[in-house]
Amino acid sequence: MKKTIFDNGLTLLTVEAHDVPIVTATIWYRVGSANETAGQTGISHFLEHLMFKGTPTYGKGMIDFLTASNGGYNNAGTIFDYTMYYFNFSSDRWELALQIEADRMKNCLFDPDEIEAERGVILEELKQQIDSPWGQLAMQLESTMFPAPHPNHHPVIGWQADVESISRDQLARYYQTFYAPNNAVLVIVGDINTTSVIKAVHQHFGHLRPSAFTIPAQPPAIVKQEQEQRMTLYQDSSVKRLQIGYHTVNLAHPDTYALDAIDYLFSHGKTSRLHQRFVENEQLAVFTDTFYHTRKQSGVFYFTAALRRGRTPEEFERALEEEITTLQTELISEEELQKVKNIVAAEFVFDKETTAGLAHALGEYEMLDTYEFFSHYPQRMEMLTAEAIREAARKYFVNARRTLVWGLPQDPEREEQDFDEEDASLPPMTSDMVFRTPEEQLQPPKVASNNHNHASPEFFSADSRRFRHHRWVLPNGLIVLFLEHHLLPIVSMEAFVDAGQKNEAEEQAGIAVLTGQLLEEGTATRSAFDIASAIESVGGSLDAQSQGVAVQVLSKDLGLGMDLLSDVLMRPIFDERQMKKKRHQILISIEEDDENPSTIAFNLFRDMVYGAHPYHRPRKGYKHSVRKLRREALMKYYQTYFRPNNTILSIVGDVEPARIRETVERYFAEWQAQPIPIQPSFEIPRPTGCVRKHILKEKEQVHVYLGHLGVTRTNPDFYPLFVMDHILGVGPGFTDRISRKLRDEMGLAYSVSANISGSAEKEPGMFLAYIGTSPENAPRAVEGFVREIRAIRRELVSAEELELAQNYITGSYVFNFETSTQLARYLINVERYQLGEDFIWRFPDIVDQISAEDILRVAQRYLDENNYYLASAGKAW
Structure with a gap:
């Protein structure tokens, strides 16, 4: 990891990672929505869109064309304190990113027609946020926590009136002020040679001059809130939602580590304190989450929840107060503290799997404080004490420093309509980052040019043993696939069961989803809490779905990971209490879907396309069908389809083949095969x-x-x-x-x-x-x-x-x-x-x-x- 500063003020961060022939090149500008003034809200994000509209060298569409023709992809995002742009390329062609970024740092075109077209796009993007009940709460929370003229008062995307009125001259002046080498940081991570990168950066950026304007500093952003603030929005929804924000500190503050630990304690995984109390035990909520969001000058600690049917805001707030008070008065146990440290240590390894993840972490830390935060973080967390966590809870979780926004049904009677029975799929509070293009549309082709343009041919050479995997079949029919992968001490295991929606009867629509979610909710040898505690204590993950189970652990924890994987696949008990709770969560999730116009239209489209085929139904089923599902039906469905002769077990990781074969046979040999029913075919009109x-x-x-x-x-x-x-x-x-x-x-x-x-x-x-x-x-x-x-x-x-x-x-x-x-x-x-x-x-x-x-x-x-x-x-x- 190396930092280089050029004569014109440009900062370069480089990290060499030669495991895969990939390079992520990102550029970060120290300008975001917090730099905006009244009447120009949203201008940072607007400018981000226009940076793809071309320069005299790269005309309209050429940036995307050149990126795609070289097998790369790009995007950009804006948030409070920065705007970032990134490219991902194979390592034999990544320098194109430098050519583009150096050119558009100074030569962006502001064609009036393009500005108007993009204005329309941004207004549609804003409407998506307004249509979302969670988006409504988030916008209200931020504007209340940060009263005008505070720079965080407005949403990153801007107020509609400002987006509609921002002029070409305003955009050009903003660009000329903030887009300059002395206000930018390049972060390049991947299969590179640092010396060559420094030379290339100097070649492309060295001639660019610093900004001719004085770059304005962000206005002061510390809020001294001295009284609790409350807002209630009445929404076209049947779900009671809550978002809370506590004013905290910025990334550079020493208390950041304790607040991060509290975030893990409160909401990381099923053994977290809030999940255990609110979702599992008292069933006050179907969803809870926390998120500690640091900014350059300050921070916010968020709480988010969706209440269970029939529970009141007063009940939830009272219980949350008790949880916060407990954290403020009692030291957390050594076991809980060690769990947090184990999670951090494991995530530090998992996050190194992608060059993009590492580049984005380094860039963000450099924007908010220093890139060195990344390497210091695991050690600082390892040194954290229970006393420091208690002190942070006392200092920051003060009612006078918090703002609450409730989203309640416009029609109180609507909450009780349709069912009386609960979604982990409700959206957590994550980030206010606004992207140029939806991130889900930017993933590389999921299948796995002309011959001269194949990226990294040596990497995919048929002579290489890199992708030659082992395959064998156990006597019970279980197909096992294994690939040695020693780049990091990680093992990923995925058991695919050929089950799902196509195997459901019409009157049991949704049984596949409910069955999958219950696999990890208790087995003949472990309770749901035992399963979650075992995997979370080592920083691993276990995810059970309608078509199987996925586990990821550090390679030292292979035995535990395989034990848990086999246990939830082979011995689930479908506990009655857990079944009712999960069923209720799915019903709430269906309610959420029924309020989302995009999901409504998609489910309507599926129904029209597939006719009588099982795929015509929503994947989660209908409220009336899910409500009727019982344990006996789940057990029968599971026993019919979750069989070794209907399963593929795929394992990739840092372990030797002989050990994998022995481990798999030890844990899966007793799983009994059974003939799998042949599904009828359907004529689809x-x-x-x-x-x-x-x-x-x-x-x-x-x-x-x-x-x-x-x-x-x-x-x-x-x-x-x-x-x-x-x-x-x-x-x-x-x-x-x-x-x-x-x-x-x-x-x-x-x-x-x-x-x-x-x-x-x-x-x-x-x-x-x-x-x-x-x-x-x-x-x-x-x-x-x-x-x-x-x-x-x-x-x-x-x-x-x-x-x-x-x-x-x-x-x-x-x-x-x-x-x-x-x-x-x-x-x-x-x-x-x-x-x-x-x-x-x-x-x-x-x-x-x-x-x-x-x-x-x-x-x-x-x-x-x-x-x-x-x-x-x-x-x-």
């Missing part, structure tokens, strides 16, 4: 014309899904369709046709996409185009979808488009193999779909051989612009 349904919800946006039935993963045309998707609707940035047209050019939405390969499994998936937009824009969006579908079915894609998609897919291939968890899931897919051990080497060539004629053929065969379903929810349109 196709639509005639446009079949449209709309569900009215009074929200700012309307969410639209358009499409029809898709294909299976084993369809021989899967790969041409996969490439077609990157041309049509899921290319990186705005390189695909639909994103470029509907978002980048027309400014209709923040989030828009279309693809057919993403949902393909053994059962057919869906062709699905999605947009969230204002009601007045919805007809234009649908016209845009149909127009682009028609075009790709009627004309050959251009050679440039095809080459771009191929180069991106093959160039970014390496990002699928960065972590042990990714590798474990890759092995499962190879086995499930019989791709062959050599698939990892064949895949780039498969992509390269696809022609424009192949794209036209599959588009004509599998897409239909005349006969499709159109599902929407939100305001009428």
Whole structure:
């Protein structure tokens, strides 16, 4: 880890990590929403969007085009104290990031038409926040905790009136003031040579001059709140929600470590204090979370909760006060303190698996204090005492320093409607970071150019033993896959059970999800608390779902991890009390879904597409079906499908094959096989014309899904369709046709996409185009979808488009193999779909051989612009 400061003030941080041929290059500017003045709120985020609109050297769309054609991906984000931009590339082409960042540091264009298009996108992004009940609470909490003219009073995205009125001149002046080498930090992590990086940075940035303007310091941001503040929002919802914020300290303050420890104690895992009391024992809430968010000048410690049906805000607040008082008056046990330290030590190792994670941590710490915080943190946490934690609780958890915002149902009777029975899926308080593009749209292609553009060919060489895994089958039919991976002392294990929604009867919709969630809620040898305590005490993770269980531990804890994995897979007891609690949580989750217009529209679309097929139902089931599920039905479902001859066990990590084989046989040999029922096939009807349904919800946006039935993963045309998707609707940035047209050019939405390969499994998936937009824009969006579908079915894609998609897919291939968890899931897919051990080497060539004629053929065969379903929810349109 090295820090270099250049003559023009630019700071460079570098870390060499040669395990995988990947480089993350990020640049951080010391400017965020806290630097904004009245009338210009949201200007930092607005400028972040415009930084992708081009320069004289890189015209509109060229940044995304060059990134994609070199197999990389990029994004940007803005928060209170900084704006950051990042690129991920294979290590043989990462210097392109320097060329782009150096150029747009000084030469960003401010085309009036582009400003107006992006203004529309940002307003749609703001409406998404306003439509979210949690977003409403967060905005109210921040504005109340930080009264105007405090720099944190306004949301990072800005107030709507300001976003609508910010001018080109204001944007240009803001850019000229803050975007300069003396206000920036470059962080480059990965398969690099530090000396060469320093030379390259000097070559690209050395000639840039510091800002000609005096860079304004942030206005003072310390709030001396001396009286508790309370707000209540009455929402179109049946769920009672709470967010609390306590004023605390910044990252550099010595109390940061104790406050972090309190965060772990209160809400990390099922053995945490709040989860045990509020969710497990007293069942006051279905969800609780805490989050300690440090800023440059101050910090906030957040509490978040969603109450259980029939419980009151007064009950919850009284119990929370008791928990805080206990922490202020009693020392935590040595066991609890050691658990926190073990979690920190394990996370420090897990976080090193990706170059992006390390680069982002170093950059943020440098913005808020110093990058050295990263390396000091584990040691400082190891030195932490119970006395320091108690003192921090006394100092900061004072009622006069807190603000509470309740979100209560507008109609009090609505809370009791529909069911009388509880979601860990309710969103936790995490970060106020606002991204240029939704992060979930930026992941590399999930399947695992032209030949000259394959990234890191040596890494994927067929001669290399790096990806040659072991495979064997136990006498009971359990398929075991193992890959040695000695880069870090980590072991990831994933047991995939071929069960799920396709195995459910109509009257038992949701049984797969409930069964999966109950696997870790008690076995014949361990209680739910015992299971959670065992895995959390070593800083590992265990996640049970409808199709199996995943475990990750440090390699020294392999025995414990395998023991727990086998126990929850083979011996769950489906405890009656735990079953009722989980059932209630799922019912609350379904209620949340029924209030989210995007989810409403998606579930409506699935129902229209799949007809009588089990996939027509929401994955969690219906309220009426979940309410009727009983322990006997769960046991029967489990005993039918959770069998070794219906399971693939994938293990990747820092351990020798002989030890893995012996350990697996010791823990899984007694699991008994049983014939698995053959599932009936279903005829799925196709639509005639446009079949449209709309569900009215009074929200700012309307969410639209358009499409029809898709294909299976084993369809021989899967790969041409996969490439077609990157041309049509899921290319990186705005390189695909639909994103470029509907978002980048027309400014209709923040989030828009279309693809057919993403949902393909053994059962057919869906062709699905999605947009969230204002009601007045919805007809234009649908016209845009149909127009682009028609075009790709009627004309050959251009050679440039095809080459771009191929180069991106093959160039970014390496990002699928960065972590042990990714590798474990890759092995499962190879086995499930019989791709062959050599698939990892064949895949780039498969992509390269696809022609424009192949794209036209599959588009004509599998897409239909005349006969499709159109599902929407939100305001009428």
